[in-house]
Amino acid sequence: MLFGIGFALIARDRIRADGPFSAPAFHLVLLHAAGVVAPIALYFYAVHPAWSWMYWVNPEKLSGVAVLPLMVGHAALVIGGWYTAALLIRRGYQGALLYATGMVALVLLILVVAGINRLGTAADHLGWQTQRGTSLFDVQLGWAFLVSLLALFGSAIYIAIELGRDGRRVRAR
Template sequence: MRSACYGGAEELPIPVVALLNLLFGIGFALVARDRVRADGPFTAPAFPLVMLHAAAVVAPIALYFYAVHPAWSWMYWVDPRKLAGVAVLPLMVGHAALVVGGWYLGAVAIRRGFQNTVIYAGAATALTLLVLFVAGSNRLFTAADYLGWQTRRGTSLFNVQLGWAFVVSLLALFGSAIYTAIELGRDGRRVRGAVIR
């Protein structure tokens, strides 16, 4: 089936989900800034909440997509048939590590008094994510295998199971991120309340 979903032939692959995970980590550090300033990046409940999001939500979603929809997960940049099946494990860990890495780097910078730098880094990451999303939306919203993409054959993402899996995953990812941010914010208020007393 020919698709009208394709853009220019030289369109680059887009690391949208990787940047999104990094952005979540940076955002979590900003929301938890009071706890981070008071106790550092590895204290409870902030760090366990971030780890829970990374390990229980981000890692399984990455594992599912790289194992079940590998060509799309690679954004048609790599032929997944040429990779060992075990390659999904470092990719799964890598996506979770981006959340934790964004958290850690943001927390360390905030603790050292560079909160504005963290805000600028988060804004730059969000802007880059937006530009790449718009520029590469053809890849993101086309379902095909690697050869199908190369020969410009594919279908809309939402004509196949992949589209609905993508929507459910985004809901889980953002739902978990919102819950984590709310809990980090509550913890920050407890820290501020303890300082005022």
């Protein structure tokens, strides 16, 4: 969600001029959501399901098909953040959008701090319940997490640069 909001803030000139679904801004956000966020979500929910559920849900009791709506949901959060932010920008509520973004970021930070033990432990659901987890980087999961973060932020930086360039083109019209 924060990526979508951030992209909308960077592309605010394009959004004001042509709306939230204008090219190339919306297409870049769509590519990030479908090409980076969704595959990362698919990988973690399919390959490391207990960790992805933060050990609150036993993935063995869920159908494997449950991965698909979760994957689509992660991509939809990015696109939903983009669209909501675009609506607020077009209506002139950029200040309120910045406060809301700060609140979402604060809630995310609190969740990460509160769940750092769960995030830093690799185990299956039963292993977590019996306190038999290992460090995240002692197994493949840690490195997969690191690579996925690099891909996520690398893509976001590239899209932010392209949205900034597009904004300059819009201002020059």
